[in-house]
Amino acid sequence: MVIDRLSVARIAAGLAVAWNTANDAILATGQDLLINDPTRLDGVRxxxxxxxxxxxxxxxxxxxxxxxxxxxxxxxxxxxxxxxxxxxxxxxxxxxxxxxxxxxxxxxxxxxxxxxxxxxxxxxxxxxxxxxxxxxPFHVVALAGEKIDQCRQRVQQATLGHRGRSGDPLYGIRRVLHTGADLLTDKQVIRLKAVFASDAHVEVEATWGIYQRIVAAYRHPDPATGKKALYAVIDDLSEGVPTQLTELITLGRTLKRRALDVLAYFDHPGxxxxxxxxxxxxxxxxxxxxxxxxxxxxYVIRSLLDTGGFRTELHRHL
Known part of the structure; x- marks a missing residue:
């Protein structure tokens, strides 16, 4: 179960025993020998x-x-x-x-x-x-990405009066909006510029711009520079954001409230x-x-046996 990640049904069939017999024996043995190891949590920092x-x-x-x-x-x-x-x-x-x-x-x-x-x-x-x-960073970027989607959907509803459909400009770039600027193809850049050329889409462009600044800060090779860049984003969102950019206002409140935690990542890279x-x-x-x-x-025992890091230990003893 730990090394080959076989199901209980496969193990029971291989041993020619009932499923309950195999399951009870495996879970009990795994609990006693691996999960209950008193040294299992040693060295966790x-x-x-x-x-x-x-x-x-x-x-x-x-x-x-x-x-x-x-x-x-x-x-x-x-x-x-x-x-x-x-x-x-x-x-x-x-x-x-x-x-x-x-x-x-x-x-x-x-x-x-x-x-x-x-x-x-x-x-x-x-x-x-x-x-x-x-x-x-995973959740900070995801949070900013949610604001792009919410802004796009709001503007879509206000300009066209319906949810996104095939052929709608904003709906057509919904995935492109989540792509880092440094990874955009020439074709995607042309599509973005064409959609942002409309004054009706300026709020989406502004929200997208903040999202890209956040992504760029995390991707910067120098943590100190990245930290300054993200601090500048949080500072810009803290005040003076136009009232119509409701998604950026709520994003700014969250980032300002958790600024120390967000910026702490750059002091603990990785x-x-x-x-x-x-x-x-x-x-x-x-x-x-x-x-x-x-x-x-x-399920908890099975999960621990599957992803608890025991495979390496067991391989050492085989």
Whole structure:
């Protein structure tokens, strides 16, 4: 299950035993030998916290809080790994998890990467007062991208009176708007200029311009220069934004409120929740392999065995 990522059904068939027999034995052994290893959390200095939808049914809570070890990514010596999954998504959930860890673990955590959810920020401040909270680039750029979409849809409705349809100018460039300026092809540049030539689309162009400045700041090879560039964006959005640019006003409020966390990334380069999103992708693959889960406790154990970083350890002993 850990090394070859086989499903329980395949393992049971190979061993010629019932599914329940194989499942009970595998989960119990994995829990005892791997998950309950008292040294499993040693050396964790950078963690990422995110939410994840584990169940797509209407029965019970469908969210879990996912805690990831990002230390190997920051140090450049390995992939991220899943540390735990906790039912629910709230400040209390993350705070309770942190309280349940050893003092040595909490004292060792230096950086916590997170999205814009204030609950994770507050829990970190209360339980890990010496750690630095970092609002990672993935979510900052995604937030700015959402504002482009909202602005485009608003202007589309105001100018044409309907949602985007094939052939509409703004709808036709919806994906191009999310492409970094340095990656645009000549054809895409021509399309953008043609749409922005209309005075009716000036608000979309202004929002797109802020999005590009944010992307460029994160892509700058010099962290200090990138930090100054993003600080300038936050400063520009803090006041004097025309009232009709409602999306940029709300973006500015969020970035100003979380400015220290946003800018902290440049002091801790490589600290991003991007690997957390990659872990979420692995968990989606696991759900597909198992054809879905009904038992959250089993799902947590299976997820830890699948993405908890045990494959390398087991390969060493083979």
């Amino acid at each position: 950078v963690i990422g916290v995110d939410e994840y939808v584990w169940s797509h049914t209407r029965r019970g809570s469908k969210y879990v809080t996912v805690i990831i070890d990002l230390t190997p990514i920051r140090d450049g010596n390995g992939p991220s790994r899943l540390l735990d999954m906790v039912p629910g998504r709230s400040k209390k959930v993350f705070k309770t998890w942190l309280e349940g860890q050893t003092i040595a673990f909490r004292d060792g955590v230096e950086v916590v990467a997170m999205d814009g959810f204030s609950g994770f920020k507050t829990a970190t401040a209360e339980e890990l007062p010496e750690a630095t909270a970092v609002m990672d 600290t991003s929740n991007g690997p957390s999103e990659a872990i979420n992708g692995r968990l989606e693959h696991l759900r597909g392999t198992a054809l879905g889960f009904r038992n959250l406790a089993h």
